[in-house]
Amino acid sequence: MTVGERVIFLIDCQSFYASVEKAARPELKETPVAIGDPERPSGIILAACPLAKGRGVTTAERVFQARRKCPELVVIRPRMRMYIKLSLFITKIYEAYTDQVEPFSIDEQFLDVTGTLHKYGTAEELARNIQNRVLVSTGVWTRVGIGPTKILAKTATDNFAKKREGGVFRLGYDNLEQELWPLPIHQMYMVAGRMTRHFMRMGIQTIGDLARLELGDFKRRMRYEMGKQSDIKAEYYWQVARGIDPSAVKAGIRPGKHKSISHGKTLRASLYRKLEDIEVVLLELVVEVCRRARKYGVMGQVIFVGAAETDGERGNSFGRQITLPQPTSLTHEVAEVAQELFRRHWSGLPVGHLTIALDQLTADDTYQLTLFDNRPKLYAMERTIDQIKDRYGSDAILRASSLYEAGVARERAGQIGGHFI
Template sequence: MRKIIHVDMDCFYAAVEMREHPEWRDIPLAIGGSAERRGVIATCNYPARKFGIHSAMSSHQALQRCPHLLLVRGNMPKYKAVSRQLQDIFARYTDLVEPLSLDEAYLDVTNSPWFAGSATRIAEHIRYTIQQELQLTASAGVAPNKLLAKIASDENKPDGLFVLPPTAVADFVSDLALKKIPGVGHKTAEKLNDMGLTYCHQLAAVGEAALIRRFGKFGALLWQRGQGIDERPVQTDRIRKSVGVETTLDKDIQQIEQGIAVLHVLWPELVKRLNERAIKGLCIKLKFSDFTQTTLSRRCRALSLDLAVQLCTQAWQRAQGRGIRLVGVSVELNHGADEEYTAEEHQQLSFDWEDENTRSS
């Protein structure tokens, strides 16, 4: 039985800024790109969240909801430096640390000698150390596997700890809302609701086969996750699975010729970032004027601009009259074997830190 801790910093970027500017602590604060340059919110503090502001929201919309919102351009080098301090703290308690992003990580403390092996006390001490040394707060979840630890860390946010012992897993998972399972986004939750599924215990009545028919490979994963099953170990060496570039446009575009022109601009940067690594797929991403987005991918072994143009043209048809505000292209890397899809793997939101707005994914 593993003992897993998931540590998640509270509104990390905003918290770092509030640490350096105490006068900002009690006012609505968000980190993001400027509204004039069609920026988006990366994160915001809790006073801002009371106005309904959240990450991935456009800066323009955030300012409409809260006109007195303090919008601060982020400083990624500073946040990375603090993240390295976090990693140093984690390493004191175990060698098995799997960073998910700058501000969260899994820790396997099954064999940790700290506090006679008590994962609860280790988590408490990690949170205490972060507060004392970095003047920042973190929330943590303790559970028998990564899936449940990640869900648990969100239970008592901010600045909280939630412990899920093995004896309580069955009851906790039974009453767990499916939308809380990492990987179940808004659209998947809607599809589950259409099937009459809201909570994990309802999956039993439907069965694994029905989930696979409806969701494909993710259906099998959802069946396992809905029972609290997760055998994945904490991975200290995470493999990068994709490389890509994308750009948010100053103005919406309507014509496919304009999109292809943007693609030609992005392409040399993608080739540079790929650096001759082997690939197994190509993907086009479009974000529409209403902030919904679509992706279209194709298996391939060689980088092909012609294929990218073809996919972009096909994806463009989904706009149905809407303008395009973002164009992106990425490749799936080939590491020699197919890797298991992990539902909670996510890419941290990127936004226009500097004047250039081409960025990597």
């Protein structure tokens, strides 16, 4: 590292969910393991250990497909509460080395070790020290990307550390051109399939092809390919290719002011063809959005409804919103508007995804009284229901419609982040 540069780590837990389960079951050490629902062949694989990946098992494929590739595969139901607990424990380990620890996801965290590195030697020595401590404490192997910026640390992890036996790699401005720039453009951070195709049409095949362009020239190419509104996106990708990232590591998870509250659900489209079935889930999403709004002490004046439709051959999606005369977080008021929005814009195809959101949030400590509704009484009733759910679980009180076969609220009550706890 150059004198004056920051030293930032991005530490990734290898196959985190699967690693946690294998550490808890030593008898599975030499067995290919994947995380999913073993009772649902059509469910997806959430994570796979290196042994399973070596036999062709991939994340997000169906359980039955994974078992075809690897008949000896052991599929374990996810335990999200345990994974969250272990993730927080690992954060505590990192905080023993520096107070600048920023969670990036459940299995990835940024560390700024600039101020404490002198206690441990080189950056690589410190990385190996942390790896060993996490492994001994949890049974989880970690990979460490090292860089002077967060984007270079992240890139070092994803493109290099994960592929090296020791799991440590440093990517700085001194080896950027040699190590990063020869890689194909699709391996650059935040470049997916559609963006790759745009770059290919512009003649940009490697990360270096982009990085060597002058910013003005790249912006002109982006405008020609993607329109006048692409300047901000062009500057972002140009900076990523050169490892430029002024953002600092921010300690902890800092809850900011809520700008929007939303809730979505992916559905089996083949089961949600009828309006009455779709509206059951729609209402359940509204219930959760309004409950969270009341928890945060806010109301929304804009209601958004989004849906993705498909019958296997045709596909359609829409997102529509409407502004209310006054903000609200009362379930029946939001549900009435959300259902009307959906009915108005639904094409009739089976629905594979639904989203509800409340926008333009304001504090709920004051609200407009009406002649026909006793709003203080309605809010008091809803908050009483919220308290019962907080104490006894989300399924302690359910709307009768959730007892229909189309309802998903009972199943989700036993999950965290859509997965069983």
